[in-house]
Amino acid sequence: MSLTVTNIMSIDLEEWFVVEIFSARIDRSAWPGLPARVEDMTYMILDLLESRHVRATFFILGWVADRYPKLIAEIKAAGHEIACHSYWHRRVDRITPDEFREDTRLALDAIERACGVRPVGYRAPSFSINYRNTWALDILAELGLQYDSSIFPVKHDIYGDPGAPQRLVKLRVAGGRSLYEIPASTVRVFGRNLPIAGGGYLRHSPYWYSSMMIRRLNREGWPAVVYVHPWEFDTSQPKVDGLSARDHFRQYSSIRNFRVKFERLLDEFRFTTALEFLDRAQKRPIGFDRPSQQPSYPH
Numbered sequence: 001m002s003l004t005v006t007n008i009m010s011i012d013l014e015e016w017f018v019v020e021i022f023s024a025r026i027d028r029s030a031w032p033g034l035p036a037r038v039e040d041m042t043y044m045i046l047d048l049l050e051s052r053h054v055r056a057t058f059f060i061l062g063w064v065a066d067r068y069p070k071l072i073a074e075i076k077a078a079g080h081e082i083a084c085h086s087y088w089h090r091r092v093d094r095i096t097p098d099e100f101r102e103d104t105r106l107a108l109d110a111i112e113r114a115c116g117v118r119p120v121g122y123r124a125p126s127f128s129i130n131y132r133n134t135w136a137l138d139i140l141a142e143l144g145l146q147y148d149s150s151i152f153p154v155k156h157d158i159y160g161d162p163g164a165p166q167r168l169v170k171l172r173v174a175g176g177r178s179l180y181e182i183p184a185s186t187v188r189v190f191g192r193n194l195p196i197a198g199g200g201y202l203r204h205s206p207y208w209y210s211s212m213m214i215r216r217l218n219r220e221g222w223p224a225v226v227y228v229h230p231w232e233f234d235t236s237q238p239k240v241d242g243l244s245a246r247d248h249f250r251q252y253s254s255i256r257n258f259r260v261k262f263e264r265l266l267d268e269f270r271f272t273t274a275l276e277f278l279d280r281a282q283k284r285p286i287g288f289d290r291p292s293q294q295p296s297y298p299h
Helices: 030-031 038-049 060-066 069-077 097-115 135-142 199-204 208-221 243-252 258-269 273-281
Strands: 007-013 057-060 079-085 169-172 178-181 188-189 193-195 227-228
Touching: 007 038, 007 208, 007 273, 030 060, 038 069, 057 060, 057 069, 060 069, 060 097, 060 135, 069 097, 079 273, 097 169, 188 208, 193 273, 199 227, 199 258, 208 258, 227 258, 243 273
Parallel strands: 007 057, 007 227, 057 079
Antiparallel strands: 169 178, 188 193
């Protein structure tokens, strides 16, 4: 396939204070009293997408949907896909199956109340589904989700499953159901999967590198899964004291120029929603099946 491949644009819609590096410092009971930034940043992103006629997938935190239902309704009205990013932004690998089921139900209900759409796509906080907790995929299918985008086939100190599939895969899960996995984008170089096109990897990398890697994926016939967060555009994001140098870099660095980089991506590449990509992909044979009792993914 040529460079006419249409990539996937996704927005993880969350407030700045829910990220994993703050989880031990900011209790969720304090969230309502913290400076709210997500509305302004999301409207800015919506304007950028609209100016390029791009439709994206918004993985929405249920807590945000409950606090800003008008924002969620406007995202839907603008033609973007409405998807789920959990309710409380709790890592899936640190909660029980019952807690995960309840959190996901809460999120789906909150999002549906806000905009009238019940999501069919899910992305876990911090990409926290991996080979150790594949039960989460069974629960997602049980709750009516059609696809997941929570697997990151890399080695990382917070998340990752380097042995997981790098491309779209169809999974057979409990109850005879199936679920598609749309993993975060990686490129294999010298025997390692290198992450590209999202979050800190997109924000900190020089633009030429991100563009080159996306083009490499497109030449192979695959879309890049681009993901960004509203707080990554926020040059006035509140600062939390006491972070390690590494965490400070991860959270605050490269924000000043991120909007320019994002606009260049929108201008250079074609984008669509995850659901639209999946609808197109289902028209041709793809993927593998994973028996629900297996603790790992097909290789």
